Amino acid sequence: MQRLCLPIKVARRSIVVRAITTFRRNENAVARGYRPIAPLQHQSTALWHSRPFNRMSSDASNVRIKVDRSETAEGAVSLQFETLISEALSKLDAAIDLVSTQDSAGTSQDGSFDKLEHVLQDLLKAIQQRKRIESKTDLDGPSDLNISSILHLAKSFAEDVTVSSKRQDAETIIGCKANRFIDTLDQIASNQTSKTTDETDINSLPAAAIGSQSYPRKNRHNREHRQQIGSLPWFGLDIGGTLTKLVYFEPTDNGEDDTEEEVHRGQIIRQYLIPSKAYGKTGVRDEDLQLDNVLMNGRTGTLHFIRFPTDRMIPFIQLVKSKGFVQNGTVCATGGGAIKYAHDMESELSMQLHKADELQSLISGIEFIAENHPEECYYYENPLDDDNHREVIWRWSSGRCSSTDDDYSHDDRNENGLQYPYVVCNIGSGVSVLVVRGHNDFERVSGCSIGGGTFQALCSFLCHSDTFEESVKLAAKGDNKNVDKLVGDIYGSAYDSIGLSSDTVAASFGKISSPKDRDNVKVEDLARSMLVTIANNIGSIALDVAKLHDIERIVFVGNFLRGNPTAARHLSNAMNFWSKGTKTALFLKHEGYFGAVGCLDKLVDVANTDTNV
Ligand SMILES: Nc1ncnc2c1ncn2[C@@H]1O[C@H](COP(=O)(O)OP(=O)(O)O)[C@@H](O)[C@H]1O
Ligand SMILES: CC(C)(COP(=O)(O)O)[C@@H](O)C(=O)NCCC(=O)O
Numbered sequence: 134m135q136r137l138c139l140p141i142k143v144a145r146r147s148i149v150v151r152a153i154t155t156f157r158r159n160e161n162a163v164a165r166g167y168r169p170i171a172p173l174q175h176q177s178t179a180l181w182h183s184r185p186f187n188r189m190s191s192d193a194s195n196v197r198i199k200v201d202r203s204e205t206a207e208g209a210v211s212l213q214f215e216t217l218i219s220e221a222l223s224k225l226d227a228a229i230d231l232v233s234t235q236d237s238a239g240t241s242q243d244g245s246f247d248k249l250e251h252v253l254q255d256l257l258k259a260i261q262q263r264k265r266i267e268s269k270t271d272l273d274g275p276s277d278l279n280i281s282s283i284l285h286l287a288k289s290f291a292e293d294v295t296v297s298s299k300r301q302d303a304e305t306i307i308g309c310k311a312n313r314f315i316d317t318l319d320q321i322a323s324n325q326t327s328k329t330t331d332e333t334d335i336n337s338l339p340a341a342a343i344g345s346q347s348y349p350r351k352n353r354h355n356r357e358h359r360q361q362i363g364s365l366p367w368f369g370l371d372i373g374g375t376l377t378k379l380v381y382f383e384p385t386d387n388g389e390d391d392t393e394e395e396v397h398r399g400q401i402i403r404q405y406l407i408p409s410k411a412y413g414k415t416g417v418r419d420e421d422l423q424l425d426n427v428l429m430n431g432r433t434g435t436l437h438f439i440r441f442p443t444d445r446m447i448p449f450i451q452l453v454k455s456k457g458f459v460q461n462g463t464v465c466a467t468g469g470g471a472i473k474y475a476h477d478m479e480s481e482l483s484m485q486l487h488k489a490d491e492l493q494s495l496i497s498g499i500e501f502i503a504e505n506h507p508e509e510c511y512y513y514e515n516p517l518d519d520d521n522h523r524e525v526i527w528r529w530s531s532g533r534c535s536s537t538d539d540d541y542s543h544d545d546r547n548e549n550g551l552q553y554p555y556v557v558c559n560i561g562s563g564v565s566v567l568v569v570r571g572h573n574d575f576e577r578v579s580g581c582s583i584g585g586g587t588f589q590a591l592c593s594f595l596c597h598s599d600t601f602e603e604s605v606k607l608a609a610k611g612d613n614k615n616v617d618k619l620v621g622d623i624y625g626s627a628y629d630s631i632g633l634s635s636d637t638v639a640a641s642f643g644k645i646s647s648p649k650d651r652d653n654v655k656v657e658d659l660a661r662s663m664l665v666t667i668a669n670n671i672g673s674i675a676l677d678v679a680k681l682h683d684i685e686r687i688v689f690v691g692n693f694l695r696g697n698p699t700a701a702r703h704l705s706n707a708m709n710f711w712s713k714g715t716k717t718a719l720f721l722k723h724e725g726y727f728g729a730v731g732c733l734d735k736l737v738d739v740a741n742t743d744t745n746v
Contacts, residue, residue: 363487364392364395364461364462364463365391365463366399366458367381367733368462368465369467369730369731369734370471370729371466371468371728372467373561373562374468374562375442375561375562376440376441376442376443376561377440377441377442377443377445377446377449377470378439378692378725378726378728378729379439380436380729380730381402381436381437383403383407383434383435383437384399384432384433385426385433385434385435386432386433386434394461398457398461402458405458406439407437413448415441416440416445417439418437418438419440422722422726423436424436427505429501429734438729440726443470446474446477447477450474450477450478450482453482454481459482459484460482464487465486465487465488465489466478466487466732467488467490467491467494467731471486471489471491472488487732489731492577493731494730494731495690495731496557496575496727497731497734498730499688499721501730501734506722509722510526510527510719511527511720511722512525512705512719513701513702513705513718516702516705516706517702517703522702524698553569553570553571553574554568554569554571554682555569555687555719556568556569556675556678556679556684556687556688557569557575557690558671558674558675558687558690560585560689560690561585561691561692563581563582563584564582565577565579566578566580566674566678568678578678578681578682579677581670583671588604588664588667588693591663592604592660592663595656595659595660595663598656598660602696605664605700607656607659608700609699610657610661611656611657611658612658613638613658613661613664616645616654616662617638617640617662617665618638619635620633620637620638621635622639622644637710638665638669641662664699667700668704669707671704672704672707672718673711675687675689675708676711676712679712684716685716686716686717687708687716689701690725692724694720694725695724701720705718
């Protein structure tokens with residue numbers, strides 16, 4: 134297999150991307166049966182449309198490219214792979230050329246960038262912040278929405294390619310990513326072009342992803358596209374068994390096509406939400422999790438993260454009604470409450486709730502945040518060492534092993550990042566365990582009713598702790614060894630022949646079975662034992678799944694982990710210990726918010742199809 138490399142050279146307003154491209158020049162491509170779909174102005178590279186590829190991407194398995202050497206001749210595999218890469222990189226190259234040509238101020242002039250990722254990030258910023266393309270260029274080119282979207286995709290694609298190329302199975306992985314990348318570009322292209330032509334077949338469109346002469350220059354924000362995906366404001370709501378998570382997308386781009394009503398309602402929402410971090414007695418905005426400059430459904434904005442107990446859902450609906458937050462807006466909801474409260478919400482708020490599947494939203498949300506927040510993921514070093522444990526950022530997408538990450542750049546674990554396949558273990562009220570094999574390719578393979586809800590309920594009964602936060606604090610102070618019976622308590626030492634150290638828990642709560650123990654036990658120790666019991670149980674289920682499916686990385690999410698490093702450290706230790714270091718426990722900073730983000734990110738799908746779960 135040829136190895137993919139992306140040496141990037143940045144000179145004054147000229148960006149050269151070199152990679153494996155079998156036909157970067159028109160003649161070669163034509164000779165191989167491909168036809169240009171969008172010759173670009175001001176640049177040497179045309180966009181190429183690959184009919185074989187498009188057939189593949191529209192078939193039922195379009196989320197995965199199967200490069201199966203046993204069924205496919207080596208040459209055909211390479212050709213297919215090279216075609217994908219070539220096409221993707223042509224588009225990437227085209228996007229870069231297009232923007233660098235148009236960006237006359239040249240944000241990439243300083244010549245100091247040596248990584249594609251940095252170049253693209255700056256170009257993206259240039260587009261988002263200054264909007265110069267829209268007002269000052271004389272090109273009848275694509276809209277800023279188009280360019281931003283393409284750059285966003287190009288950026289994450291380029292990063293993915295850079296990282297994936299280091300892996301042995303790079304061919305398959307990059308094939309998948311290329312497929313997804315091009316699919317999405319095609320989707321953007323058809324959204325863009327649908328307003329100027331009745332043609333829906335992408336192959337027949339002269340004005341594909343970028344470089345078209347036929348885009349109208351007015352209405353660049355593409356009102357039709359916006360209407361398709363729902364009016365502002367955009368809210369994602371995950372109504373869970375214990376907590377409701379609300380994600381609000383605050384647009385920060387110029388929004389020139391927003392209606393007066395959308396602008397007005399946005400102001401009302403911002404006045405209420407943004408100045409405060411707490412709403413009533415139970416609503417909280419997690420300001421530390423706020424994400425700025427996020428591109429979502431073609432708009433740039435800030436994501437705000439808010440939560441409140443689900444048992445406050447009815448008062449919440451009344452609040453939303455009294456403030457008039459969502460009239461004509463778009464609310465996408467997931468979680469069990471999206472079904473349970475659908476009637477109340479729709480009738481009280483005179484709106485239609487777009488419902489999305491909880492687990493699908495969870496995975497979409499994880500992947501969306503992965504692309505937008507390079508510091509999202511971390512793991513623990515020395516998890517149970519009170520003095521020396523350390524959270525280490527696991528760069529799983531953008532910025533992985535960037536030059537700013539010297540500490541980790543030689544660490545293989547970081548270079549791998551979060552790539553398919555991975556296991557997700559969601560610890561909410563209950564627990565779901567999923568295997569994620571690729572984009573849109575996941576399966577819930579296990580679950581367990583002993584989860585975050587169990588922890589808080591038992592702490593409430595046994596330790597009289599009224600809140601989750603109090604229970605977590607108690608557990609952090611306690612010592613489970615005073616409550617749990619250890620291997621050492623039974624053997625007097627380790628049980629070496631089966632690999633059990635003397636401090637391994639042999640029987641949870643096993644030391645407090647007599648009445649006298651009961652009287653002496655401290656609530657902190659009880660809370661800690663509860664936490665360890667639950668974490669070990671969940672860890673064992675997640676690990677079994679990882680072993681069964683031969684997957685190395687296990688990502689733990691859910692609000693049981695919110696402000697609860699003790700639990701995360703125990704989970705980490707359990708993974709290390711029981712897998713003998715072959716599996717890694719990863720944690721995500723937006724712990725319980727992925728479902729809400731995912732259903733918001735799926736705005737296009739849910740608004741169009743009105744998914745019923
Ligand atoms: N403020 C809180 N109130 C109640 N439970 C909380 C709180 N913060 C974290 N938790 C923990 O998070 C769990 C709920 O997690 P979450 O991911 O929101 O799941 P769900 O969707 O089932 O509500 C609770 O069972 C509890 O263990
Ligand atoms: C039913 C649920 C998906 C609901 O999600 P949650 O509100 O707990 O986040 C989850 O609680 C669960 O998977 N429970 C475990 C069910 C079982 O497999 O035993």
